[in-house]
Amino acid sequence: MKDAATKGVWGEIAEVAGPTNKLAQALVTELDEGLLMLDAMPPAVTFFGGARVQPDDPYYAMATAMGELLAEIGVPPRTGAGPGIMAAVPDGFRQRLGPRDDADLPASRARGEGAQALTQGFNIVLPFEQAINPSIDVSMELSHFPTRKLMLYQNSLGLVIFPGGFGTLDELLEVWRLKTAGSLDYPLVLFGRDFWEPLGQALRACGAANPSTALPENLYKMLLLTDDPEEAIAHVTAPQAKRAIIEPLAKLGKRIAHELIEGLDFLERLTPAVTVLGGSRLQEHDQAIAHATELARVLARQGVPTRAAGPGNLSVALARGGHAGDEILAQQAFGMRRRDARNLYGADRVHLVSDRLTHKVLLTEGSRAVVALPGGLGTLDELFSVLCQLQTRKVSSRRIILLGSAFWAPLLDTIREQMLNGARQTISAGDLDLLTLTDDPTEAAALALEPPPQLGAKLRRG
Secondary structure (H helix, E strand, O other): OOOHHHHHHHHHHHHOOOOOOHHHHHHHHHHHHHHHHHHHOOOEEEEEOOOOOOOOOHHHHHHHHHHHHHHHHOOOEEEOOOOOHHHHHHHHHHHHHOOOOHHHHHHHHHHOOOOOOOOEEEEEOOOOOOOOOOOOOEEEEEOOHHHHHHHHHOOEEEEEEOOOOHHHHHHHHHHHHHHHOOOOOOOEEEEOHHHHHHHHHHHHHHHHHOHHHOOOHHHHOOEEEEOOHHHHHHHHHOOOOOOOOOOOHHHHHHHHHHHHHHHHHHHHOOOOEEEEEOOOOOOOOOHHHHHHHHHHHHHHHOOOOEEEOOOOHHHHHHHHHHHHHOOOOOOEEEEEOOOOHHHHOOOOEEEEEOOHHHHHHHHHOOEEEEEEOOOOHHHHHHHHHHHHHHHOOOOOOOEEEEEOHHHHHHHHHHHHHHHHOOOOOOOOHHHHOOEEEEOOHHHHHHHHHOOOOOOOOOOOOO
């Protein structure tokens, strides 16, 4: 158990919030409770994958086999505690260990002291899905995707990503982006060549359509692609040359808590805006820059500002276009702290943070719509973060407009083939209706100004 001094440190995270923004209070409370529990757990191997993968699917059997392999070497698995792949792995782990002593589980859960023989789970509270699956021994339910994802990949040995839907892509893109930034040093495995290879080819095709945003090949080499359960488990459990704790969990929690409170307080004073995503490496000659300028100009003439997601030519173009439409209307930008970053925005209202969790929350809250221009890993990460939350009704309804068909069409086509028309359906047809594709910035602005669409009654996570 934690001693009194350590409890005091963790308690500070929740106490920081005080009488402030309700979302900030909710997120900070989840940080406090989740990181406290996570700190008491042994490091685990985390698994991402589709909730809709059925028990008769070959990938379900392979996920079960991986759970058995972890049980043999005494390494606990951690999942999102839902159905599909999230159930298969702990099922295999429990089957290999044999019957458990259910009488001791309540005490184990209460202590949060997950032993090596206990499966771990962080579930997301949704209105349309079952409770935590029975193979999870030490668990917590969370109401917000940003904090839930943090709990899944922090204090981990490595991550295995199975086929899935929008939620799985959201999780993959977040950890991949963090790894490229040096914020995570865990090994990452993509399991299932028939699913992931076409998506990788689509990303390369997107980059070929707009070279300024192309992902360098060394980023793909950060991911091990395999169909072999033993190779996957060996990769994520092998001793690593670099697997140091990048930031203690207590320090991480307090830093994020402060940033959430400050950022959401700043956001409450701003006019609701259209969030614009796109690559920080876009060049002045790229068509996306001209599109961004015109988009912001048209929106500003209707009294609606833009909110840039980062620095560079795109942010400057949005400010330029917005000021051309209404020179008084304040253009917004939320970015990551870096040297001289404020000189790279051009916006009137700029707020910088040091953590991606806070950054994505600030891009989503108070946003009337989201327009995504061509971009790299960061743009994809931000897009699928809001898309997953829309799909599961965790944020209010809004339009998502993809501006630039040459860039976005290859990815959309592949998602349709792999997730809807392929061997397994990991999204619904209605999920793709959340996205609108156009090449006209004036049409994109008109769509962003329309009332938000009515979401269908039957939604599922991927």
